[in-house]
Amino acid sequence: MTISTIFTVIAVLALIGFSAARQRSVALVGGDTAKLHSLPRHYGYFGTACVLLPSITVFVLWLVFGQTVVESLMLSGLPDKVVAAYDGEIHILLNRIRIAVEQGSRIENDPDILNAAEHYFRLYKTGLWATFGLSLATGLMGMAFAVNKAHPSFRARNRFESILMVCLMVSSGIAIVTTLGIVASLLFESLRFFAEVPVGEFLFGLHWSPQTALRADQVGSSGAFGAVPLFAGTLLISFLALLVAGPIGLLSAIYLTQYANTTVRSIVKPVLEILAGVPTVVYGFFAAITVAPWLRRTGEGFGIPIAAESALAAGLVMGIMIIPFVSSLSDDAITAVPKELEEGSLALGATRSETITKVILPAALPGIVGAFLLAISRAVGETMIVVMAAGMRPNLTANPFEAVTTVTVQIVALLTGDQAFDSAKTLSAFALGLILFIITLGLNVAALRLVRKYREIYE
Amino acid sequence: MTNTETGHTLSKPTDWQSTAMSRRVQARYVRERIFKVFGLLAILTGATFLFVLLFNIVSDGMGGFYQARIKLEVSFDPDVLGDPSVLNEEDFERSVYQANMTQLILGALQRQFPDVRTSSDLRRLVRLVSRGARWQLRHMALKNPDLVGTTRAVDLLASDDIDQVIKGNINIDVPESDRRVKDKELGWLTRLQDAGLVSKKFHHLFLTSGDSREPELAGIWGAVMGSALTLLVTLVIAFPIGVMSAIYLEEFAPQNRLTDLIEININNLAAVPSIVFGLLGLAVFLNVVGLPRSAPIVGGVTLALMTLPTIIIASRAAIKAVPPSIRDAARGLGASPMQVVFHHVLPVAMPGILTGTIIGMAQALGETAPLLMIGMVAFIVDIPNSINDAATVLPVQIYLWAESPERAFVEKTSAAIMVLMFFLICMNGVAIWLRQRFEKNW
């Protein structure tokens, strides 16, 4: 029996539930559906939901807890001597048994383990059948419940809609679950990291050089985990990107909404949006191979020393990438400003540019702040461009001509280079991720406050 | 305060004709023009960037769609391949599989260059043609056993180095020691060219095959399928969930701290570095749920979580923009809140929702970093057919090729970028077409 058969059976049951509940409701009023509280199909939907909810719940429970339960049952049934042989290291035993279950005697020849595997497999099968039976049974019960409920006075639509509402709520909860998942997948390793490196040093240290020994013959313990240069680098590059994307995006939005005719607008807007769809790897190469050398040569022409991997090159290209975020969303914000405000200003004899800068932009500010925020978010979280163009040098500087590195670059480097999950070097990637998460969270809270405040004043 | 009597500024009419005033007005008009020019410049700058980028890619990448071939008289020797008239089908197949195709190629080359004798020269001679030529011949023999015993002119793939020389991508003016392609090989190549045996043709294989470490055999189709499958999963998950949460937040959620929390959360998720989503995918979908590594299903789910905020934010904006009068109308007819949303609000908001989906999917299409953690950055020759097969995606393929030492991968990289951009444009095209269908009548 496979999952697909189980799901097919449940699906068929759900269909039966639909027609059973529907037909009962129609039959009870002798075909005069006007006497029903809800439409017949609502009774049907309710029937479907009553079948699906319990049976799928049972199945999900099995998916989540089944293996754990089966394994503990199996372990408790093992002869003592087998367990004793793995005293304190049950997981090794468990692993062997699991492999034996999967591979049989091909790679396992200890008869005790094989017996255990046999036992495990029987238990597992039993469990699977039990789950199947239970989900069928609960599904049938659900169906019976729905059919029994299918009275003319039963508010099937309302009940079905409450179920739908729960689905909507669950959907919006996924964002929270994702966040929890991210925090959880970062927190554990981060804590291990902070057990080795004090939080204070990490947050306020000015020197980043994650060269702790991955193995004993590497540079030992000289690791310096001061993350400030990384965050400063992130800030610098994001700032540069915003310096490019902010004016270009905002001015484009203004031109498109205020000056351009509709044809121009309908062409230029999607063209600019292509910029957001170009893969970041491509931007990375563009930055590293085309823009950075060009900047360097230009700099030399002016006698300005520009590093081969300057923050400027990465920031510039990243700025190009986020132009559409600023332009499209500002466009929306500007269009949303009531026409009356614009007319009010024009009627006082203001020129169009005065109207834009003095009336429209202030009024659109919350929306524009939101646009910039999303753009900054993208810049802060962007990885591939900086990996390729910005280099890896932790450098606490505000000079855009120098090389800097960013949090995301370090995370990628630490997670894709030679790593060891027992050393602070690799673990620091998780800590960086966590702190970045907290910082952007703070940023978003602040932004929400700001936007709310503006809304209170101006609406 | 009532200073109406104290002869204030307003009592005398403004003198619009005064020189000061007209100068002022002139200055204001100049500022107006400058402002407008700035706006135009901004747009031109953006467009220029895009153009330079595309130009760069296309000029580098066009060569990747072409491939040099060398036409050689290959004799399909039954001693090498096995004799189909003697062997049964299965045995013939096995015998072809085990046959030393290099011998056939060498024979063909020797016929062309009878003067080449020494074994080291012969070894270099064989390298004029691609290693893939062996598989090309094998394929021919298997498909058409009648070939055995005959001699045919076959357009064999040139090796990547020769291909690059022909395309002018390798500098042959440097001293011989600094080149992979030596003078002798160049001499042979010239002779082949003089005999009209070298051709440069559109390279179908690039569009139809999977990855390979031989640039002349490497194809993009595996990555295209991988991207398609992955994005399918992403769409199937992110779209309904994104739209449903947008509906809840915009239409039903009470204004309270929990809603604020969700809103901040969603905005914040947009700022989480994409590689962190990879970590999440690794921890949850691979380690806890036990989904297969490198599979589009995992990549799709991970990218879906990453795309979700974009779709939710855009959908909320679209739903908010639906005129309340439509909701009133439906409610006034006795539609329940759910019916109002699903029958009226959603269809009207759909174009905006689709726009958000386009942006989100485009972002997902271009992502590499999160896939690193879940094993989709890998060398995979087979073309995936289901969401459980191991696969890679277009940007990863680009990244991998870009990292390859072989020179010929440089143009393949740009060609792959062109394919990706084409994929992107197709995807957007479908969405825009859908959007227009929704916008059509009303």
Added chain:
Amino acid sequence: MSTSQPHTPKMTARNVHVHYGTTHAIDDVDLDLHSDEVTALIGPSGCGKSTFLRCLNRMNDSVAGCRVTGKITLDGVDVYEPKIDVVQLRARVGMVFQKPNPFPKSIYDNVAYGPRIHGLADSRTDLDEIVATSLDKAGLWDEVKDRLEQPGTALSGGQQQRLCIARAIAVNPEVILMDEPCSALDPIATARVEALIEELKGRYAIAIVTHSMQQAARISQKTAFFHLGVLVEHGDTTQIFTSPQDDRTRDYITGRFG
């Protein structure tokens, strides 16, 4: 305050108060609507006419911060009782809005929408008939019968408003509430809609908010004058317009304010 009425009213409002947060928008209003009459609600802007109307079919339920107290009945049943299904209530008490708001669907689907969600038609032919009858009653059938598949939004303003009325009629309501249904229409369209109201009068209880006293005088049998949330005066239209009892009413209809 209301003139005595021999037969039982279709809807009654007693001691109705409405608050929006701290704003007291409706202050202790008593009013009856009768089945074969048009009641006009007049009064200066912001006096609570729309608010009162929207209480009657509980459209205010979805307005955040809106609280309704007092008793409103439909055929003697309190519409604010918890067990009342507001969906059914709204099907029985239809509403037409100030700005014509056809759904962005075809003309047919606009009219068929209500019958569909309420399951009023058993078959496609049934539905066709409902649509045709409703459009006919709304005086729109002849104008649109050949283009039922065209979008409702493509009609002219007056046609759209009549489409909205047809849509409301299609669910077979008992009461029709209209909130300034003609204020967005040109005179010709207004005349058509007024003629329609005239025609509908016998079958439904109709309440209509209007800013135009001329309109109120033309189409209504009863008039209620609101001022700052209070129902100042209520009675036969002719009586209100010719011999108002209250000074505020007199000032208003003679144009001293408003």
Added chain:
Amino acid sequence: MSTSQPHTPKMTARNVHVHYGTTHAIDDVDLDLHSDEVTALIGPSGCGKSTFLRCLNRMNDSVAGCRVTGKITLDGVDVYEPKIDVVQLRARVGMVFQKPNPFPKSIYDNVAYGPRIHGLADSRTDLDEIVATSLDKAGLWDEVKDRLEQPGTALSGGQQQRLCIARAIAVNPEVILMDEPCSALDPIATARVEALIEELKGRYAIAIVTHSMQQAARISQKTAFFHLGVLVEHGDTTQIFTSPQDDRTRDYITGRFG
């Protein structure tokens, strides 16, 4: 059609036609505005009142597809002449809109906006004085003098509309155009604005669009009745309301339509 006027008019319109694309919104209108009078423009919805008003200060320039022909003069100068500066024109011909539209700025900045862009004040004290005087003339000074830094949007509707009038006055215009300035206001706020118009009457040429004939009767000296883009009748307010010459005018003011 206009009654003869002894002194020269501030603004004149001759043979004015306005098209929106193919719609002929204003059809051959002649009308004069005088400096010490209030002219009311009345007529049913969509008859072109707003359109005509917006021609006078060329606010229609920015409407796509809008064409104006004919001659409109301010102090005898054609305002549609190419060399005319629309920025100055609009400063001299102020406008107040139906919905109060204060800028999302402080009360002070709202009023100071016009003088600032036109450079009417040489110093901060000058500007303070202009703001104070304008607010005073608009009858708002006493209500807001202690909170000039508060956002203009935080005022009540009536206050907002008076703020908009103050804002228009602040640039020292010669003509003020008002498009249904009270239709979004409650009776008390309306009364305040009407009182204000009464006060302003002597100093400016005022044109006001209104839907309320009562209001027109209360505040205007001249009335112009538009119908379907045509200026049907124009004359002293009392005469128009008591003895209209045209049937359409009579039908309209007696409430036969509109």
Added chain:
Amino acid sequence: GPLSTGGPALAQPRDQIRVTGSSSIYPFATVVAEEFGRSSDFRSPIVEGIGTGGGFELFCAGLGTKHPDIVNASRRIKQSEIERCASNGVSGIIEIKFGKDGIVLANTKASTQFTLSLREVFLALAKQVPADGTTGGPGNMMPNPYTRWNEINPSLPDEPITVMGPPPTSGTRDAFNETAMENGCDSFAGIATLKETNPRQHLQLCHAIREDGHYVEAGENDNLIVQKLQSNPRSLGIFAFSFLDQNNDVLQPAQILGEDGRPVEPSFDEILNEHYPVYRNLYFYVKKAHMRIVPGLQDYLRAFMSEEAVGEFGYLTDRGLIPLRSEERSRYRSAAENMLDMKSMRTGAPADRGDGSPDTPRPPENTPHRSATPAGNATAGDMTGGKRNV
């Protein structure tokens, strides 16, 4: 046979070899994988290049189809990794060394070719160098003062020191440290003596690379370094020999002074003969238990270790792999053939493998040792003394 359940909690059968690990070996392993897939009945193995450490992390997570069969490593496995593997039931591990990879310093043909001693490499790149007039060692170090090549040695070009190389997280960097830096560093007597007395400090002094901008950490992507070199003609790059091999029409390697003081250019033969001193060994590790699980694994090993692949004229040499010497090749080939895991290898290992336990601090396995002479130190002292005020 295996208990096939199809249940979701238990893994599904797998018919494809999975390889993970070093990104430096990826270019070689993939070629073998493809060749194997095309010339056998088996599907091409899936090869990931996530880095050596990350590879071991996955490799050691357990046996069974959910876990990779092979991990590529640009270094030997660590004791901690062996323990981790063991605790997860991964015990029989076959260790295969299959070749060498040269690490080169190179710049574009447009610039002058460098000839450097490892000592000069150390002086150019170290974070700390011996203070003037000393032979280094604790207390005798100063932050690296050199900003131009000719400050280190007047015969070197008068150009700023800019070297693009891998970040500390990279295996290439480790290998470079062990072979180039450490040997350059040991040419200073004061530091060299630390090796016995305080190995930890010795490593700290020898392996720490300057962070003041003269060494540019350019990412793990060697190709990107190659491309960046072309657009920055005055910089040197550190990367794998295979990339030089593919780009030798535009790049030129720096010559390194060999043991005998003769300048050696990194070339196939010179690395093979170990005259060129900067290189590393390449390994892969196989789970013995998986031989029975995954079809074709044994054949893959055979194909990988065949002369056709890793032999002196094998196709991998075409890609820049430097083969092992033939006796070492045959030893590892037989290990693969007979599935000798590390334990049995070690007990029966021929004597030329000096290292028993793979991860106590040890001299890098293949580094040619040069004895540091006091004279050499004096020269360095003179040199630095003379150059610093330039």
